[in-house]
Amino acid sequence: MTVPRRRHRGWLAVATVAAASLIGGLTTAAPAAADRGGPSRTMDLQLLAVNDLHGNLEPPQGSSGNITEIGPDGAPKSTPAGGVEYLATQLKAARAKNPNSLTVAAGDMIGASPLLSGLFHDEPTIEALNGLGLDVSSVGNHEFDEGRAELLRMQNGGCHPTEGCYKPGSRFGGADFEYLAANVVDERTGLPIMAPISIKYVNGAWVAFIGMTLEGTPDIVTAEGVKGLRFKDEVETANRYAKLLKLLGIKSIVVLLHEGGMPAGNVYNYDCNAGGSLGLSGPVVDIAKNLDPEIDAVVTGHTHQSYVCSIPDPKGQPRLVTSGASFGRLYTEINLTYDKRTRDIVRTKVTGANHVVRRDVAKDPAMTSVITEWNKLAAPVANRHVGWIAGRIDGRGSTAPESPMGDLIADAQLEATAAPDKGGAQLAFMNPGGIRSDFAYEGPEGDGIVTYAEAFTVQPFTNMMVTQTMTGQAILDVLAQQVTGANAAGPRWLQVSEGFTYTVDRAQTGAAKIVPGSVKLHGRPIDPATTYRVSVNEFLAGGGDGFPALATGTDKLVGGSDLDAVLAYLGAHSSASAPLPVPAADRITFTG
Secondary structure, three states: OOOOOOOOOOHHHHHHHHHHHHHHHHOOOOOOOHHOOOOEEEEEEEEEEEEEEEEEOOOOOHHEEEEEEOOOOOOEEEEOOOOHHHHHHHHHHHOOOOOOOEEEOOOOOOOOOOOHHHOOOOOHHHHHHHHHHHOOOOHHHHHHHOHHHHHHHHOOOEEEEEEEEOOOOOOOOOOOOOOEEEOEOOOOOOOEEOOOOEEEEOOOEEEEEEEOOOHHHHHHEEEEEEEEEEEOOHHHHHHHHHHHHHHOOOOEEEEEOOOEEEEEEOOOOOOOOHHHHHOOEEEHHHHHHOOOOOEEEEEOOOOOOOEEEEOOOOOOOEEEEEOOOOOEEEEEEEEEEEEEEOOOOOHHOOOOEEEEEEOOOOHHHHHHHHHHHHHHHHHHHHOOEEEOOOOOOOOOOOOOOOOOHHHHHHHHHHHOOOOHHHHOOEEEEEEEHOOOOOOOOOOOOOOOOEEEHHHHHHOOOEEEEEEEEEEHHHHHHHHHOOOOHOOOOOOOOHHHOOOEEEEEOOOHHHHHOOOOOOOOEEEEEEOOOOEEEEEEEEHHHOOOOOHHHHOOOOOEEEEEHHHHHHHHHHHOOOOOOOOEOOOOOOEEEEOO
């Protein structure tokens, strides 16, 4: 599929030209026609927003391909959702209601992607986003999975530096839309590595976007991915650019922020302002409360939750804050009223709603073409059978702290690193955020068959395994860090390998939740003074996800990738006649 290219100039040059033209044009503008009894003083603007697509071009598999909503009987029900062929159709239908429309995104559109996109370093997703008509997106933490240079290639184009061009005779053209990174600066120069703002002109209205990722991105991305970069405070950054935009005469401002919250309800259209109180928690709440009052709406992501909330700005005025779940299962429609005389959004008239990307509409042929073309290139790798399972194995879709997929991955990593020449591991930890999907039992290739594409979708990062020596005390510290420090606001339960057990008392607080004496390896209590060999992926080995104790290990041996570990485990423990049983997920006991 050929998409018209849009050339990008350096953002500093664009900003300079824009500033000069806007200051000159806006300060000398004639009074609005409405003042002389002409056309309407206001106009309607539409924003269509998505977030956290993560390269899910095809309908996501397992529970990741469903959205929870209230059924006709008033009870929650799970509805199949997602797939860019359906998303494109519904975005076109939404735009047909209002020609003054922009399509925006709040980051993590690429990274941690299924094989169809990840095998080709997310070129297919950029191509699809061009076809979807995306106008502008903030970066997210996963845009940095492969580092700054690869992110800039996604924006500017060019074939992969080591793998070359994937389509014969065709050079990757990059994104037609703008990636914004206002709070990501080069440590050496102090300047943003990409455009910080984008100013759009829509039929007489000037609308500005400030794009940011979460300040804590270095805590959840490998050190190599963020090398040489500094991530600045979200509120401080947005307010600084909002002041600049006001100097330019632009008062209609939207923040695209890859940071989010957790709604109190679990249905996609939960009313988080019901009863006059805010049913939303998490970092985005304090951020929204402190953003400059000139900012008119905040489109968020990162937590993969769905919400459309009103959160008061510093002047007490209502301001819309939205998030559209993940994997292309929802899109958010935001309707704005633009006052031509004041050149500002009428805040009291801002409305928003999330819409399910249902699969009962016609597929968009252009998106079908994109998927078909890349699937042909991926097929020789993707369709290979790598294992057999006796039932569905939930990972991302598990509602319990310990998941069957978490057990499987931890066991695979332990087995891959247990031999003396492979590291001599005695136990393994796996971070839950690295488990990206489930193993669905049913599939077009046959029930119970796991393909390479499915395994890749679950483990797309190809992190290298690191086996290191840790004291028993350091292991106990790791368990405590699940509920303290960076994880105090919300527990992050590591998945553990077979033979490692412990108990969590939910009635306690902080580190006391880990019941003393319950932490055992093959039935023997962990001795704080004894050393153990522990296997983790390289992200955790660097202290990622708020586990600094894992960075204290010594005598480190780097092995194969986490994906290779899972593939080897499936090959060794499953066959068509003896499929792998669903793990019991019974290693961590929760009481209280």
